Amino acid sequence: MNEQVAIQTPPPPLTDPGTIDYIHTGPGTLAGTYLRLFWQPIYVSRKLEAGRAVPLTIMNQKLALYRSQDGKVHCVENRCAHRGALLSTGWVEGDVIRCPFHGWAFGPDGQCVHQPLEAAGYAKNIRIGGYPTREYLGLVFAYLGEGEPPEFPTYPEWENAKFVSAQIDTRPCNWFQNVENFQDEGHVFFTHRRSAFEDLDLTQIPKIKTEKTPWGLSQTSLFPDGRRRATLFGMPNIGMFAVHPDNIKRQGEERNAEESAWQMFLDYRVPVDDESHLQVHAIAVFIDGEPSEDYKKRWEDFSDAEAEAHEVAAKVLSGELPYDAIAEKCHHVPLAQDEVVQVGQGVIADRRRGIENLGASDTGIVAIRRLYTEELTALAEGRPLRTWERPEGLLPLGGAE
Ligand code: FES
Ligand SMILES: [Fe+2]
Structure with a gap:
């Protein structure tokens, strides 16, 4: 009798997006199903007024986000x-949203609760998608997956910071390019050559070490003179790093003591569709004493700095400005620099072998793709997924001190 031979499928090549597709995240896609297993930040809390609704697209899904008069x-x-x-063009009445076309009204769980022109009893058969939300660190999070949401992950260091600024901006390229950027230590020395990262003394090329953590990955640069710089990647789409405040100013601009505090970034990359994504930042600012109103206001106006960065990045991409003009023209220098290199990769980067040629310095990128390949393969095969938790005290320490 023939014994059945177990056929082992070799792991897919890491650079072949056709094998594991982490690019597309619409409903029903593998990566989209995976991302929907996690709470995702989708909006800045302070920008959503009571009694108002806004239209959003998250992972190719059209959503109406609204705040009822009681603040929820x-x-x-x-x-x-x-x-x-579009329900987002409708009226917010208590905790329901009413369509401006023929007046149907829907509750937070998506249940139709009123149809003014129909007989009673029809509404109970009608339901649309309704998703749990949560506000945290100045951001609105939603759970867009099936069933009960997982426990909401918290970040005590951010809760304890004197001041946290929440910001979201949109980058016109696929989300995964910016996820890879979380562990692309090598780019700092070129992309950000003219920025406050100069403090790192970019003439010294460090040894880059990537390690697995219970949350995802950590990457450390060890410089010949003993300094180190560390960044963390948390599954599925979170980056954590410390940034010197000089990164957010024009070159040559003066800063007062209040503005010289270190900032720690909790960053998310959330797909809008396959060709753009949200960069979500919860920035903890470690200042001495209480922040002044003026200081807080400046952070609230941060979107002006973002608009400026997008404009300059577009001009560099079109050839109208040279790359080094970014350092003189932008307040948020690294934002524009990252946008130029990532959008320059193409709206969706071509990762086929031979078109992309990875090197030994790309260990962080390979490690991220490997994590995704493992998790998405397990999901596709119905095997259990890993749980990702940040151990207490795991922080991106080190830096350009
Ligand atoms: S389309 Fe919304 S009530 Fe008719
Ligand atoms: Fe960067």
């Missing part, structure tokens, strides 16, 4: 189940 935030599918009008 709700998130439903942005399509009226009657004839498809």
